[in-house]
Amino acid sequence: MLIRAALAVGVLVLASAGTAPAVAEGPRHLIVGGTLASTSEAPWAIALLNKDSADPSGQWCGAVLVRPNKVITAAHCMTQALATYTAVQGRAELLDDSAGQTSAISASWIHPGYNRKNYRNDFAVLTLARPLTGVPTIRLETNLKADRKGVVPTVYGWGDTQDTGPEDTFQKAAVPDLGDAVCLGIKQYAGGGYAASNNVCAGYLAGGIDSCQGDSGGPLVLNGRLLGTVSWGKGCAEQGFPGVYAEIAPVATTLQARINDAQVR
Template identity: 65%
Template sequence: MFKRAVLLVGVLLVVTAGAKPVVVGGTVASTTEAPWAIALNNTQSVSSSGRYCGAALVAPDKIVTAAHCMDEAVSTYYAVQGRANLEDDSVGQVSAISKAWVHPGYNTKDHRYDVAVLTLATPFVGVPVLPLETRARADRRGAVPTVYGWGDTQGTGPDETLQKAAVPDLGDQACLAVKSYVSNGYAAATNVCAGYLAGGTDACQGDSGGPLVLNGRLLGVVSWGQGCAQPGKPGVYTEIAGAAKALLQQVR
């Protein structure tokens, strides 16, 4: 069950079909360069590897993901760190999830505050963490953050393997200019609009909750979009700064 909230014909849907993994139009990434990249797996996944969503390690015992990923019992989730190829269980470490906090402002109607903090039953001690970007001004047109994930590649990359893609920050107006995005809740205060207006590179199903990184900080998490890598349809990310106060209370 691979997930990313996808906007189709003006309606927000959560895709749970067995899509192939990884970022569309990206390149292979290593867990050495992104040790804080976490695969949030689930025992109910249709994949033998358990892949379900992405997340980022922000403290030894805390990961940040998308709220819409949390649609199963907490006991069915587990975090995997240090495993670029999810089918290679000889590497990396695994932890169950002991607690889940979903932002109280999140709702499935407009997907604002689409963010959650999960507590690891077994902390990933000694692993570098990704600091939260709490400054709203970091989300500015022209910046080029990088998204990481194991989601659908649509044939542009290898299956089951962590990938990354540079997705320019287009500025809020690029998404606010798309009528269907406005009607489905895009908000400058809580979202980041990133990608290419020409299409070709984007997060996709299975990348939900994965980190959008800028200058070594967690700028946002993969939230939703209209299709994947479609012209004129950028990716929508939950902006960490827009939920910083509540997130910091959970992470500290």
């Protein structure tokens, strides 16, 4: 399965079903089949940049602001030294250095249940060195029933568009919740670690619209709450393979405790 972080030059992590990740080439850049989004409609959306990124903008992953000095991202995004990351808010075009607020990362916490083989509990809570002032935060979804077939959450990010849109530019896409049974019915997903208790299955079986590389850790939002974060999938927008998101509600209490902890490490 393909995790959706934009990694360093020449490194893109792939995992075949039931096996440890292998290595292939190619950084890639934005939500596939999405539409342009305004940072004012999703002010809590964060671009997580990294000095080791192959992208000219430094784009690496997505994240979401849950407190002025705390963001949630994907655990699998946190592979580099902490000092190499920068959180950016309010910048629709990442190459426009004049827009938005930025902060270094002063501390990180990886969910203790995070599993690198199947990406269970794919969450990290980061502490910003400088709080982002005047920016609305987003609430965590706490209702386990929010993940249900038929609802239509929206995913946001600056990741790979596969030439369906401009690179390094904030985009969004509506991705219907297909229900856990759909992803569990896909052999590669069931074998790759999809779990109804940990994941949200969302997207289009026909393909064409999906989150992609560089979107990992970014927000999946339903009714103004954080339903999940971008985690993994087979390819991007491939027919028969929707996106897999790390589900917030089952771990909301654990995450909230870390968000409230001023000394999170």
